[in-house]
Amino acid sequence: xxxxxxxxxxxxxxxxxxxxxxxxxxxxxxxxxxxxxxxxxxxxxxxxxxxxxxxxxxxxxxxxxxxxxxxxxxxxxxxxxxxxxxxxxxxxxxxxxxxxxxxxxxxxxxxxxxxxxxxxxxxxxxxxxxxxxxxxxxxxxxxxxxxxxxxxxxxxxxxxxxxxxxxxxxxxxxxxxxxxxxxxxxxxxxxxxxxxxxxxxxxxxxxxxxxxxxxxxxxxxxxxxxxxxxxxxxxxxxxxxxxxxxxxxxxxxxxxxxxxxxxxxxxxxxxxxxxxxxxxxxxxxxxxxxxxxxxxxxxxxxxxxxxxxxxxxxxxxxxxxxxxxxxxxxxxxxxxxxxxxxxxxxxxxxxxxxxxxxxxxxxxxxxxxxxxxxxxxx
Amino acid sequence: xxxxxxxxxxxxxxxxxxxxxxxxxxxxxxxxxxxxxxxxxxxxxxxxxxxxxxxxxxxxxxxxxxxxxxxxxxxxxxxxxxxxxxxxxxxxxxxxxxxxxxxxxxxxxxxxxxxxxxxxxxxxxxxxxxxxxxxxxxxxxxxxxxxxxxxxxxxxxxxxxxxxxxxxxxxxxxxxxxxxxxxxxxxxxxxxxxxxxxxxxxxxxxxxxxxxxxxxxxxxxxxxxxxxxxxxxxxxxxxxxxxxxxxxxxxxxxxxxxxxxxxxxxxxxxxxxxxxxxxxxxxxxxxxxxxxxxxxxxxxxxxxxxxxxxxxxxxxxxxxxxxxxxxxxxxxxxxxxxxxxxxxxxxxxxxxxxxxxxxxxxxxxxxxxxxxxxxxxx
DNA sequence: GTCCTAAATGTAAGCGTTTACAAGCTCTGA
DNA sequence: TCAGAGCTTGTAAACGCTTACATTTAGGAC
Numbered sequence: 001x002x003x004x005x006x007x008x009x010x011x012x013x014x015x016x017x018x019x020x021x022x023x024x025x026x027x028x029x030x031x032x033x034x035x036x037x038x039x040x041x042x043x044x045x046x047x048x049x050x051x052x053x054x055x056x057x058x059x060x061x062x063x064x065x066x067x068x069x070x071x072x073x074x075x076x077x078x079x080x081x082x083x084x085x086x087x088x089x090x091x092x093x094x095x096x097x098x099x100x101x102x103x104x105x106x107x108x109x110x111x112x113x114x115x116x117x118x119x120x121x122x123x124x125x126x127x128x129x130x131x132x133x134x135x136x137x138x139x140x141x142x143x144x145x146x147x148x149x150x151x152x153x154x155x156x157x158x159x160x161x162x163x164x165x166x167x168x169x170x171x172x173x174x175x176x177x178x179x180x181x182x183x184x185x186x187x188x189x190x191x192x193x194x195x196x197x198x199x200x201x202x203x204x205x206x207x208x209x210x211x212x213x214x215x216x217x218x219x220x221x222x223x224x225x226x227x228x229x230x231x232x233x234x235x236x237x238x239x240x241x242x243x244x245x246x247x248x249x250x251x252x253x254x255x256x257x258x259x260x261x262x263x264x265x266x267x268x269x270x271x272x273x274x275x276x277x278x279x280x281x282x283x284x285x286x287x288x289x290x291x292x293x294x295x296x297x298x299x300x301x302x303x304x305x306x307x308x309x310x311x312x313x314x315x316x317x318x319x320x321x322x323x324x325x326x327x328x329x330x331x332x333x334x335x336x337x338x339x340x341x342x343x344x345x346x347x348x349x350x351x352x353x354x355x356x357x358x359x360x361x362x363x364x365x366x367x368x369x370x371x372x373x374x375x376x377x378x
Numbered sequence: 379x380x381x382x383x384x385x386x387x388x389x390x391x392x393x394x395x396x397x398x399x400x401x402x403x404x405x406x407x408x409x410x411x412x413x414x415x416x417x418x419x420x421x422x423x424x425x426x427x428x429x430x431x432x433x434x435x436x437x438x439x440x441x442x443x444x445x446x447x448x449x450x451x452x453x454x455x456x457x458x459x460x461x462x463x464x465x466x467x468x469x470x471x472x473x474x475x476x477x478x479x480x481x482x483x484x485x486x487x488x489x490x491x492x493x494x495x496x497x498x499x500x501x502x503x504x505x506x507x508x509x510x511x512x513x514x515x516x517x518x519x520x521x522x523x524x525x526x527x528x529x530x531x532x533x534x535x536x537x538x539x540x541x542x543x544x545x546x547x548x549x550x551x552x553x554x555x556x557x558x559x560x561x562x563x564x565x566x567x568x569x570x571x572x573x574x575x576x577x578x579x580x581x582x583x584x585x586x587x588x589x590x591x592x593x594x595x596x597x598x599x600x601x602x603x604x605x606x607x608x609x610x611x612x613x614x615x616x617x618x619x620x621x622x623x624x625x626x627x628x629x630x631x632x633x634x635x636x637x638x639x640x641x642x643x644x645x646x647x648x649x650x651x652x653x654x655x656x657x658x659x660x661x662x663x664x665x666x667x668x669x670x671x672x673x674x675x676x677x678x679x680x681x682x683x684x685x686x687x688x689x690x691x692x693x694x695x696x697x698x699x700x701x702x703x704x705x706x707x708x709x710x711x712x713x714x715x716x717x718x719x720x721x722x723x724x725x726x727x728x729x730x731x732x733x734x735x736x737x738x739x740x741x742x743x744x745x746x747x748x749x750x751x752x753x754x755x756x
Numbered sequence: 757g758t759c760c761t762a763a764a765t766g767t768a769a770g771c772g773t774t775t776a777c778a779a780g781c782t783c784t785g786a
Numbered sequence: 787t788c789a790g791a792g793c794t795t796g797t798a799a800a801c802g803c804t805t806a807c808a809t810t811t812a813g814g815a816c
Contacts, residue, residue: 049514054428270592
């Protein structure tokens with residue numbers, strides 16, 4: 001390994017001078033500078049990042065902890081695995097910011113199942129990996145969903161940290177997330193006031209999923225605000241295409257058995273389930289949106305390819321990465337900042353599964369005016 | 379910041395003892411161990427990664443340099459941006475290996491256009507970023523395509539390095555890539571011997587793209603091996619859907635003008651162009667594969683969604699990440715290893731755009747027997 | 757109690773940088 | 787010619803950890 005000393009010897013100067021040349025600091029004679037440059041070039045010197053970090057007391061590295069969805073066939077892209085793209089977008093947002101600073105980005109994937117069973121263990125594999133990681137970075141960006149919030153709160157005491165996405169208000173920790181509530185609210189509002197749908201069916205996510213919760217609340221809010229609007233029923237799915245299909249089967253069976261008509265609209269907690277719903281319904285000859293509207297959430301890529309194309313809500317993942325990174329850097333710079341929750345506007349994407357005319361593609365940012373406290377109280 | 383000294387003071391022991399407890403080393407009395415553990419917990423001590431790296435003389439970090447495709451609309455998934463997925467798969471492969479070792483992964487994206495103009499500058503922005511990066515890692519995984527090979531060769535002298543994907547034989551540098559040639563060869567061979575197609579048209583990639591080159595050579599090889607088989611023409615596209623549509627327009631115009639029949643099969647250098655081709659052709663009422671077969675390359679997600687579904691070649695990106703990582707670790711461990719080129723089998727994916735019956739989905743790994751030298755000589 | 761051995765713990769020298777401070781130059785102006 | 791100012795350059799002390807080696811301690815055997 002070539003060190004500063006080697007370069008200094010080769011150039012006939014002291015290590016301080018080499019360091020100065022390396023960082024373009026001023027008081028170095030032009031001839032000396034040239035000599036040092038030549039030595040660096042000749043020896044192929046690369047400054048050791050660890051030593052620099054130690055001396056400068058900062059690493060110029062931030063860590064991003066992503067959620068890795070499990071149960072996917074490797075090497076094969078399908079509709080389920082499209083959700084993978086979320087964190088890839090976040091990552092690109094973060095990287096774009098990081099790059100401007102000449103910092104670096106450390107990535108870790110945490111598998112959804114990795115923490116099951118060890119949630120409460122103070123020293124599970126997840127904790128251990130996060131611990132090692134936090135020693136290598138100046139700050140951490142953590143995707144919500146895998147790490148229990150108690151662990152996050154604990155971790156935040158030791159290292160600057162920002163929680164990304166998700167929907168839970170982490171008390172005392174910075175959060176940057178999409179405004180899921182407003183997205184879902186605008187979506188359902190559109191069905192009700194835009195297309196006169198009154199009898200709604202809900203395909204919900206798992207009760208444990210925090211994002212599903214706020215979507216559910218938003219739907220409730222719209223229904224309550226419009227007399228005459230009712231929730232005719234709901235199904236609790238697992239966010240998969242298959243769940244959506246199950247939901248459809250169940251819905252059809254139940255309405256027929258009871259001799260009731262179909263609902264006017266079906267609101268699904270994510271696009272995968274909406275796609276499953278659309279497939280099964282159209283397979284049974286039911287016309288969408290004429291007989292029933294179907295909407296999803298997330299705007300994954302295949303949502304634009306269904307027949308009819310799916311009306312949904314796009315999540316600003318890249319922006320979440322960017323803003324999360326900005327926030328983290330603020331916090332690193334000024335650790336005494338009061339933690340805040342920042343919600344980014346979601347984007348309502350109107351295609352035609354909601355009843356809008358075929359060929360429609362309208363995008364509209366939606367969010368609500370609010371203060372921190374309103375949000376954290378939610 | 380809490381250091382070893384703080385913990386040592388709190389526990390009433392020396393820093394050496396704390397360090398031993400930290401790493402579970404043997405000769406420490408149980409009572410002492412407990413005392414130290416308590417102090418660590420109480421103070422919320424996190425070992426400083428930089429200091430550890432410096433003292434241990436290894437960083438337990440490897441860097442991955444990805445190619446970032448440009449000109450994409452942010453926050454919007456479309457067929458073009460599906461190519462983004464390549465590096466995301468590679469990344470997951472690398473991370474899976476890294477994780478087993480408790481190492482970390484540093485990510486950098488290099489934009490395709492970032493290097494244009496400065497290719498030969500010894501100190502362009504790309505070089506500078508790679509330089510900083512290489513000081514922070516034990517080794518580097520570089521996706522081929524952005525960094526000029528002269529820069530790579532240079533870099534490889536200073537830091538353990540493995541080149542991923544691409545197709546170029548980097549002399550004197552480790553390479554792990556997909557066997558594009560065999561994939562393309564099997565694909566064209568299938569058209570010719572499996573479906574009796576004789577008159578082939580080629581939608582090529584940019585002449586500068588190294589992967590396009592080997593696909594072109596493979597096609598040539600099949601044609602030469604089968605008397606009676608001819609290349610009726612070719613079009614040089616830019617790997618986009620739009621290029622594929624242009625190619626289709628041009629092909630139709632020329633064959634009609636010359637009063638010639640359509641070719642039997644159209645071989646596209648990637649899926650995006652094949653999709654553009656399929657769209658335009660079916661739009662003009664031409665039946666695929668009855669009138670003409672169309673095949674692509676890469677097996678991006680939308681390839682399975684066209685009508686008819688596209689026959690193509692899947693690239694084992696995740697495997698490339700895994701094997702590249704293994705190779706890099708070998709090289710870090712033993713820097714005197716002779717550099718090798720390793721080609722991973724590609725996977726022929728038969729759907730129905732080639733003439734196979736509707737509903738077909740057959741996957742077959744393809745590669746050729748070979749030695750290093752044969753490959754590097756190619 | 758003494759002595760020996762082995763186990764437990766402590767001391768201090770790095771690791772490769774940065775940077776405050778000291779020291780050495782080269783001028784300029786008297 | 788020399789003092790002093792202003793550039794350059796060098797010296798050495800951190801930074802927080804690991805680890806070889808030195809030292810202390812505990813536990814037996816006599």
